[in-house]
Amino acid sequence: MDHVLSEDRRALKHVQVREYVRSLVSDGVPGTPAPSERELVAKFGVARMTVRQAMDALVIEGLLERVPGRGTFVARPRRTVSTVLSFSEDMTRRGMAPESHTLLARREQAGPGVARALDILEGDAVIHWRRLRRADGEPMSLQDTYLPELHLPGFLEPGGMPPSLYEELAQRRLRPTWVEDSYSSDVANAAEAALLEIEQGAPVLRRQRRGVAGEKVIEVSRSIYRGDRYNLHVQLGQAD
Amino acid sequence: MDHVLSEDRRALKHVQVREYVRSLVSDGVPGTPAPSERELVAKFGVARMTVRQAMDALVIEGLLERVPGRGTFVARPRRTVSTVLSFSEDMTRRGMAPESHTLLARREQAGPGVARALDILEGDAVIHWRRLRRADGEPMSLQDTYLPELHLPGFLEPGGMPPSLYEELAQRRLRPTWVEDSYSSDVANAAEAALLEIEQGAPVLRRQRRGVAGEKVIEVSRSIYRGDRYNLHVQLGQAD
């Protein structure tokens, strides 16, 4: 008998089969055949339903594709749609080096607009964080972020803000998994122009973001991007 | 025995169970319990694996949620992400009445840029369609759309363009199911300003779109939106 299954009784069989197939197939060219279900039954000494459970997961994931009567094959990668990115991730994808300079970081009382957007009460404590974001050393964006202090105890304390907002939120399992962004085209005012090192009246892209983690609104922000340096890229799929 | 299963032998059992549960549950409040798996086994006289196959589909769909040890319940609707919209659909969602005025509609030879974007050869025939789009009677956008004539025989002929591009493409089963958009903030030049009835130098949002249906690039377009009238709204989800 093949000693393929881990001795660790805690490892579920369908998970072991799934990960075995994934390792076989993850760097495969689309169209490459995966082992047949009955092959895996023989190899692992499990029931066919167990193998199917393992393969089902990979099919749902988009890694495999079943063709009745022929077999199971590596699927062509699905076209991806845009996901939630932090500024740092966005710049890194563009091949630029992100930087962050804190201009302001303090506790404030939520005004009516921020309170409504954050789904908290007017006057509740919020963390207001204003940053100048650079890419490859040059100003790219100005961001005003508001966070509900209630859900982020100790965020403001330890002598400084975290190096990365989204990574800090991720560690607290509060990174936004869903955002609602609104973009508009406008021109820079004098103060913005000075910080971004552009001319007053130069075109900028303004973004308002509401970021949601689970059921909680965890971030509200207003950002300005230099129109001469920043293009917004979005990939959208279709509704079902 | 319950005569719940259809007499129609062609109807698969797991499909019948699935649709039965869906009908019970589709207009239910989140948290409402679905029948237990063993209840459905008894009611339909099928194996539990068959019931689980039916429920799996509804769980994947996001309609149901399993809670081990407790039961299966109507899930709260997932937050939706942005999908591909036509100008008309976009305006309608905003509660405005869309209009379209064709400024130009003719066959052209693809230039290098359009050819590359459409994944065709330079010099291949393309349909170039230029439209002024109004919302509630006022100019909103200027759109230059390029379509590969190869995939759209007879598109230009019948004495006029179709009233709606995306509906015409949908009828040919060529409506884009995936798009790649690039937005930038800029200012209007003299010609654009005249058509959009704004001042030269006023802020505008420029969009470049590549629309893909199946494996074919079916649309390439450049659009200008008035910055004083148009905000882009996007909802994004997370990567897995």
Place this chain on the structure above:
DNA sequence: TAGTGGTCTAGACCACGAA
């Protein structure tokens, strides 16, 4: 303790595709 979903078995018959 009773009921739930999660996992798993060891078979079976079917329609379909390729040789």
Place this chain on the structure above:
DNA sequence: TCGTGGTCTAGACCACTAA
């Protein structure tokens, strides 16, 4: 004809939740 995935059965034991 043979191998494939699709469907289906009639059980089983487990961990967990709620009463």
